[in-house]
Every structure is written in C-alpha cells, then in structure tokens.
Amino acid sequence: MRIEVQRMSTRVHRTPLLEDISVCVEPGELVGFIGPNGSGKSTLMRCLAGLRRPTTGRVLAENEELGRMPARLRARRIAFVEQQAETTDRLTVREAVNLGRTPYLSPLRGWGSEDEDAVDDALRAVEMTAFAERLWHTLSGGERQRVHIARALAQTPDLLLLDEPTNHLDIRHQLSLMALVQALPITRVIALHDLNQAAACDRIGVLSRGRLVAMGRPHEVLNEALLADVFGVAAVRHAAPDGSPRLHFSHAL
Incomplete structure (x- = not known):
C-alpha cells in the first residue's frame, strides 16, 4: 500500500501537534520515525491509521483520502499497534488475536479455516503459540505487547x-520483532526510540517539535550534527561485531 501525507497539520485547542508534514511511503517500504518525547510521533501514527483527522492537509491511501475510506475496508487494509493498547482481562491470548479477523466476518461470512490459519501464523510469528490458552491478565507487559x-x-x-x-x-524479543518487521512483504511504518534499531529501516524521518526536519536513508539522516541538534547528544559511529554500523551516545557538549 502506498500512503501519502500532504501538508498535514494537527492541532488540539490551538496547540500545534504536527506542522506542515509531507511524506510519501511507497508500497513494501519500511519507514521509521524517530524524535524526542513529545515530537509528534504518536500523533503522526494515529493520523496514518485514520484515528485522528488532520486539522489541515490530507492523508491518502492508494490515492484515496483516508478519512473517506469505509471503516471496514480500512480495518482490513491497515493494522495499528499503539503504545498503550489494552484488551479485556477475560480473554485468552488466542481470543485476543482472533479479534484481528473481525473486519472479515459478517452475517454472511462466518469464522473459517482461513481465519484459523491467519491466527495460527500470527501467534507463531511472535512466538506466542505456547501461550494461546493463557488468560490476558496473567501475561507480562512484554508478552501482552507480542499479543497485540x-x-x-x-x-x-x-x-x-x-x-x-x-x-x-526483552532484548531477544526486540531483535526477533525487528527481524520479523523487516521480513514482512508489506508496507510498514514504525515509530522508534532506539536509533540503532531505526537504522534497519529503508528510510528514516526525524520529527522535532511537530515538524519533519529530516527524511532519508539511515546513513544520511543519522549524522552527528542532526543528532546533536535534535536529541542533544553526541554520537560516534562504529562497527558492530557483525560489521553493521552502530551509534554510541554521550551527552553533547
């Protein structure tokens, strides 16, 4: 899916949350957004999901304005995992994951083998198959995140x-999740705090005070001058044991 943001601004009670954002994500691309706390990452993600309407500007999905897309179709084509997503304590893990198939069900189309397979594949992908019958309230925070x-x-x-x-x-599941996201053959947009994880994206957008201040390939964006300006840290690039680039941070002078 191709998604395009055109001159989008968002305000709450005259307080700007995002200002004049324009960006395009191409089909199959993995795009990361980074920025300090309060920079607008979560607001941008909610706009891309169609959960918040821009004050000005537009969000287009395959050249169709997202706000005009039927809710059921949007729910089939766009999946969003929020930071603070919640689920009722009474559900089992499998029942919680089953909810992902809701947009495909109707009085004329009941639960079928296709739905069962999709749920099984999803549980396997996040290494939660063995937890399928566990109740939600018995899970740790990390396990709940994997279920979402x-x-x-x-x-x-x-x-x-x-x-x-x-x-x-935990670190193992962070690495597993990032590898999974990288391998998915769909369009992916991810907001991250960890700049080294963001370096695995095809492109990175940097948000600061509600504005998109940089957009490009990781090696172009994650430079010492920008990191010092936006994050207030000094960064040194070095090679990890596998040869991939890594950033080491210290307080900026």
Whole structure:
C-alpha cells in the first residue's frame, strides 16, 4: 500500500501537534520515525491509521483520502499497534488475536479455516503459540505487547503501523520483532526510540517539535550534527561485531 501525507497539520485547542508534514511511503517500504518525547510521533501514527483527522492537509491511501475510506475496508487494509493498547482481562491470548479477523466476518461470512490459519501464523510469528490458552491478565507487559502485534498480523494488512513496539520487550524479543518487521512483504511504518534499531529501516524521518526536519536513508539522516541538534547528544559511529554500523551516545557538549 502506498500512503501519502500532504501538508498535514494537527492541532488540539490551538496547540500545534504536527506542522506542515509531507511524506510519501511507497508500497513494501519500511519507514521509521524517530524524535524526542513529545515530537509528534504518536500523533503522526494515529493520523496514518485514520484515528485522528488532520486539522489541515490530507492523508491518502492508494490515492484515496483516508478519512473517506469505509471503516471496514480500512480495518482490513491497515493494522495499528499503539503504545498503550489494552484488551479485556477475560480473554485468552488466542481470543485476543482472533479479534484481528473481525473486519472479515459478517452475517454472511462466518469464522473459517482461513481465519484459523491467519491466527495460527500470527501467534507463531511472535512466538506466542505456547501461550494461546493463557488468560490476558496473567501475561507480562512484554508478552501482552507480542499479543497485540499478533492481533495486527492476523488482520493480514497491506499497511502495518507500529508505535514503539519494542517497549517492554526483552532484548531477544526486540531483535526477533525487528527481524520479523523487516521480513514482512508489506508496507510498514514504525515509530522508534532506539536509533540503532531505526537504522534497519529503508528510510528514516526525524520529527522535532511537530515538524519533519529530516527524511532519508539511515546513513544520511543519522549524522552527528542532526543528532546533536535534535536529541542533544553526541554520537560516534562504529562497527558492530557483525560489521553493521552502530551509534554510541554521550551527552553533547
């Protein structure tokens, strides 16, 4: 799915949250957004999901204005994992992931093998198959996050939006999740705090005080001058044991 943001601004009670954002994400691309707390990442993600309407400007999905797309179609094509997503304590893990198939069900189309397969695949992808019958309230924060991601995957979307999905995950599951997101053959947009994780994206957008101040390939965007200006840190680039570039941070002078 191709998604395009055109001159978008968002305000709440005259307070600007996003200002004049324009960006295009091409089909199959993995785009990351980084920025300090309060820079507008979550607001941007909610606009891309169609959950918040811009004050000015437009968000287009395949050249159709997102706000005019029927809700059921939008739910089939776009999956969004928020930072603070919640689920009722009474559900099992499998029942929570089953909710991802809701947009495909109707009085004329009941639950079928296709839905069962989608749920099984999603649980397997986030390594939660063994937890399928566990109740939600018995899960840790990291396990709950993996279930939310499984529910999004069960939607079999064309566009996957993830708002800081590695929060609460231990390092092994952070690495597993990022590898999974990289391998998905769909359009993916992800908001991240970890700049080294963001370096795995095809392109990175940098938000600061509600404005998009940089957009480009990781090696272009993650430079010392920009990181010092936006994040207030000094950064040194070095090679990890596998040869991939890594950033080491210290307080900017």
